[in-house]
Structures are given as structure tokens and as C-alpha cells.
Amino acid sequence: MKKVYNHFLLRLSAFAALMFLLSQCGSKKSETTAVEVSDATSQTVQLDIEKPELTFGFIKLTDMAPLAIAKELGYFEDEGLFVTIEAQSNWKNILDRVIDGQLDGAHMLAGQPIAAGAGFGRQAELVTAFSMDLNGNGITVSNDVWSKMKPNVPVDADGKLIHPIKADALAPVIDEYKKSGKPFKMGMVFPVSTHNYEIRYWLAAAGINPGYYTADNIQGQVDADVLLSVTPPPQMPATLEAGTIYGYCVGEPWNQQAVFKGIGVPVTTNYDIWKNNPEKVFVMTKDFTEKYPNTAIAITKALIRAGKWLDTPGNRPEAVGILSMPAYVGADSVVIANSMTGTFEFEKGDKRSMPDFNVFFRYHATYPFYSDGTWFLTQMRRWGQIPESKPAEWYSETIKDIYRPDIWEKAAKLLLAEGYLSQDEIPVTDGYKPASSDFIDGTSYDGKDPIGYINSFEIGNKD
Known part of the structure; x- marks a missing residue:
């Protein structure tokens, strides 16, 4: 396959700077392996795709990785999607281009679709069916x-x-x-x-x-x-x-x-x-998901597969090589590897093990939990971006218009039937995580009690 071969050549040049790392962490895949990855997809059942040619945006950060992997390993193509991925200059630009229809979807800050639906900044009906990562x-x-x-x-x-x-x-x-x-x-x-x-x-x-x-x-x-x-x-x-x-x-x-x-x-x-906080999300307009429902599910399927691949042991060195390509993050592969391969360097020479610094699939990372989105709403209120007090019901109603686990679940059920997911990789949930105090100050957060959480802080607005 010419496309896969070209991608391999690009990958090879990126890996040249990473040979020392790869010698310790595992070798890169050969051209034959890359072809096998793309060809070994006969179990994928393509939906009736309404819009096969798509353009997605991203910012040059390592957490855009699911997009790069879904493209480079052929997961989008498996679904009948022909995707172009374009780097964007800043977060405002990426938001505006999705709202205006110049991009079909994008790697975004989790707070962007939430703010667009909650009354802060430019307003639009945006949705996310896929959480791209934790931490980072x-x-x-x-x-x-x-x-x-x-x-x-x-x-x-x-x-x-x-x-x-x-x-x-x-x-x-x-x-x-x-x-x-x-x-x-x-x-x-x-x-x-x-x-x-x-x-x-x-x-x-x-x-x-x-x-x-x-x-x-x-x-x-x-x-x-x-x-x-x-x-x-x-x-x-x-x-x-x-x-x-x-x-x-x-x-x-x-x-x-x-x-x-x-x-x-x-x-x-x-x-x-x-x-294990939520970080970036993949965002589409509500109109896109309603006009092209099968396409939205197919996109989500490909991204879930990419997230799982990224968290499969042994794959991170190859991911580092892909991300270091100029078309994606474009930073030195050694710099990217510092955090992507399970470590993080603080003061120079003080490199510590942080296996969960970048999480793309473990802990149900790809699922768009309502409680994750609600946390962002509480912070918008805490610091005045939401200027007036809101009842607890407003938080749940607002986030359920934006976070769309129903799309994720449709995609996951298809992946389960195709053999790409196991049953335990699909969370059994009402959309809310249990209350947690895994914060630096030990404060407990319960997504079902946003008002109590807001009022628990010494510094911040009170409701």
C-alpha cells in the first residue's frame, strides 16, 4: 500500500533520532508490520458513512496522539474515513474553525465545548463523545x-x-x-x-x-x-x-x-x-453529529482503538516517533519521550517514574464522564466566568447537552462485536464517577453535588 509505505518512510526519519531510546524500550515496527496493521482489519464492519472526507484540527501537544495514531495506523481508513489532520495556531482559532464548519472536528481543551454551551465566550452547540487523555x-x-x-x-x-x-x-x-x-x-x-x-x-x-x-x-x-x-x-x-x-x-x-x-x-x-484528571476532548458540532450520525460513531470507533493502542505496552516508543514528525508535534523525539514513556524530569537530572503521566485508555480514559465535565463548570463558577449562582440541576442539564456518552457507547458496542474491545473495557456507569479526594489539597469532589463543592473552598465564589 503506497500510503502506508510513505508513512513508514516518514516514521523512519523520525525514529533515527530515537534509536538509543528504542534499543532500551523496544524496537520499531518494520515496513511489513505497518502493512499488516493496516491489512489486518477485516473484522471491521463499516457503517454507511454519510461524509467520508473529513478535516480535523489539533494543537502541537503530545495529547493529540489519538488523532495521529488513528491516521497513521489506518484506523480511520478501516472505518471508511479519509481524514486530513491540520495543525492550528491557537485554541481560539481551533474553536472558531469548528463552529464555522471549516473543520469537521478537533482536539480541544475540555473546557471549550463546555464554555460554548454554558455562556462564557463564543456560544455554540458543541459536543464531545470522546475524551482524549488523562493528566499530561x-x-x-x-x-x-x-x-x-x-x-x-x-x-x-x-x-x-x-x-x-x-x-x-x-x-x-x-x-x-x-x-x-x-x-x-x-x-x-x-x-x-x-x-x-x-x-x-x-x-x-x-x-x-x-x-x-x-x-x-x-x-x-x-x-x-x-x-x-x-x-x-x-x-x-x-x-x-x-x-x-x-x-x-x-x-x-x-x-x-x-x-x-x-x-x-x-x-x-x-x-x-x-x-487522573481529564484533559483534552475531541469535539464536533451538535449539527454534525445529527446530520452525519454514522460518521460520528465511526470517528469515535477509530479514536477508541487509537487510545487502546497507545496504552498497550511496548507501543509508546513508536508513538514518540510518530509524534516527533513535523506534521504532528514536531518536537525533538528525546523531549517527547521524557514524559510519553513513563517518566517525568523535574529539576535537571531529577527524573522520576510517572507511569500514569500520559494515559490514553486505562481507567476508562476515553469515556466522556458527566462528572468530569461538571468539574469544569464548577471552576468556571468558582472564578467568575459563570457570573451568577446556578442551581444544581443546571449543572447536570448543561453537561448532558455537551458530553455524549451515548455516541461513545454505540461505538464501543460495535468494537466489542468486532473483537477490538473486551466487555470489561466498557464502563458500567450512570455517567458519574464516585466522589474522590484525589486532589493536592485533599478536598472531596462529587459531580452530583456541584454547589457543595464550590462552597467548600476558602478562595472562590460561593453559592
Whole structure:
């Protein structure tokens, strides 16, 4: 197959820089294997596809991996879909292009379709039937800030820094900046990004006010101890190096890039802030799913298969090679491998095992749980993006219009019949996870009690 052969050649060039890693983690697949992956799909039963030619968007982050894998391994083609994947410049652009119909779907921040349906920012009827990953983000500070933070971080008996590192270690540094009349500035990727809510959560858990959104202050900086601003993910390291910001929250590989370049130190990950938190989602318009229902199911099928492949032991080195291709993330393969292969490097040389830093399938990661979406709504209310109090019923009604486990379940049942999934890989759920206190401050979250959760915080709006 000419297409598979061409993909193999591209993959081969990306793998050249990764030979040392692959020699330890497993060898790359040969051309013959790549053809077998594409050809061994006779059990796929194609639906009656209403729109076979599709264009999807993504931002250059490692968590776009399910899209790259579904394309490169032929999972989209198995479903009768001919997909073009295009990198986009920023999150606003990707949102606008999906709403305007220029993209049929996209890798998006989980908060984007939720905000579009909840009244913050540009309004539209968007849906997600597929959660792309869990975890995957980090918070990095400049070398100068780290030198001031580090003495405040407790160490163990061997003198090794104790993780997770809380923002308590940053508080005295912020006070020092305040006394010198210098505002403390940090970056995040978008107002409704997981990164915005995670860095706010981390700061507020240490008594540091990250600021509120109001009608007159759409930057979210009212009463702020730290001034948060938007920077596109690939520009984070350069912005930090230029001194425009002193730290940031972003997805990979842009925390590891700071370590690689020697310009900053990651101090915590979002796995530590909220264990196995939802991250990106795949988004389509509600109109698309209604006009092309079989196409929406087929897309979801291909992405579920990609997620499972990514979490199958031994496949990550090949995934790193694919992601390092210029058409996808395009970062150095060694930088991508730092987090994608089960480790995470904090201070240079302090590489720690983090097998769950990037999760694409385990723990039912691909299922769009209502409780995951509801958490984003609570944070929008907590920080003022939702300006008025809402009843508990509003939260459940709003999220059920946006998160579509019904589409996921149709796709999963077909994959079960085709032999791609087992029964235990399909969750038995009402859409809500059990209450959990797996947060850096130990606060318990129950998606069925959003008001109680909002009111449990010392810093934040109360209802």
C-alpha cells in the first residue's frame, strides 16, 4: 500500500533520532508490520458513512496522539474515513474553525465545548463523545524563581525533594515580588483550559489568590496575587526565557522542553494536582453529529482503538516517533519521550517514574464522564466566568447537552462485536464517577453535588 509505505518512510526519519531510546524500550515496527496493521482489519464492519472526507484540527501537544495514531495506523481508513489532520495556531482559532464548519472536528481543551454551551465566550452547540487523555500537564517556573522556591521545599532523609511540591513554596517568592512593586506573572494556555483551572487550584490551595473574572475584567485578574495571562503552548518556553512570565502551566512537551533547554524547572504535574484528571476532548458540532450520525460513531470507533493502542505496552516508543514528525508535534523525539514513556524530569537530572503521566485508555480514559465535565463548570463558577449562582440541576442539564456518552457507547458496542474491545473495557456507569479526594489539597469532589463543592473552598465564589 503506497500510503502506508510513505508513512513508514516518514516514521523512519523520525525514529533515527530515537534509536538509543528504542534499543532500551523496544524496537520499531518494520515496513511489513505497518502493512499488516493496516491489512489486518477485516473484522471491521463499516457503517454507511454519510461524509467520508473529513478535516480535523489539533494543537502541537503530545495529547493529540489519538488523532495521529488513528491516521497513521489506518484506523480511520478501516472505518471508511479519509481524514486530513491540520495543525492550528491557537485554541481560539481551533474553536472558531469548528463552529464555522471549516473543520469537521478537533482536539480541544475540555473546557471549550463546555464554555460554548454554558455562556462564557463564543456560544455554540458543541459536543464531545470522546475524551482524549488523562493528566499530561505540568507547572514550570524560571530558574530564578526556582532558586528562591527550592529552599522552601521539604526534603527526605536522603536530601531528595519531596513531591508533590505545593504552591506554599512559591508564596514567599510572590511576597518578595510584591514588596519590590513587581507583579508576579504566570502563563496558561486559554481562559477555559484545564491549565488555567489547574494552576488556579494549585495556587489557591496554598492561599494564593489567582484572581476573579468579572464583566469589567475578562483577564481574570481582580484581587489577584498572581497575574495569569494567555500564551499559546509552543511559545511557552520562549516567553519564559524572555522574562515576560515567571512560570506557566502547559501540556507536554513544553515543560520538558524547558528542562532540555535549561531555562526552567517543572515543579508539579496535574497528576499531583488532581490524580487522573481529564484533559483534552475531541469535539464536533451538535449539527454534525445529527446530520452525519454514522460518521460520528465511526470517528469515535477509530479514536477508541487509537487510545487502546497507545496504552498497550511496548507501543509508546513508536508513538514518540510518530509524534516527533513535523506534521504532528514536531518536537525533538528525546523531549517527547521524557514524559510519553513513563517518566517525568523535574529539576535537571531529577527524573522520576510517572507511569500514569500520559494515559490514553486505562481507567476508562476515553469515556466522556458527566462528572468530569461538571468539574469544569464548577471552576468556571468558582472564578467568575459563570457570573451568577446556578442551581444544581443546571449543572447536570448543561453537561448532558455537551458530553455524549451515548455516541461513545454505540461505538464501543460495535468494537466489542468486532473483537477490538473486551466487555470489561466498557464502563458500567450512570455517567458519574464516585466522589474522590484525589486532589493536592485533599478536598472531596462529587459531580452530583456541584454547589457543595464550590462552597467548600476558602478562595472562590460561593453559592
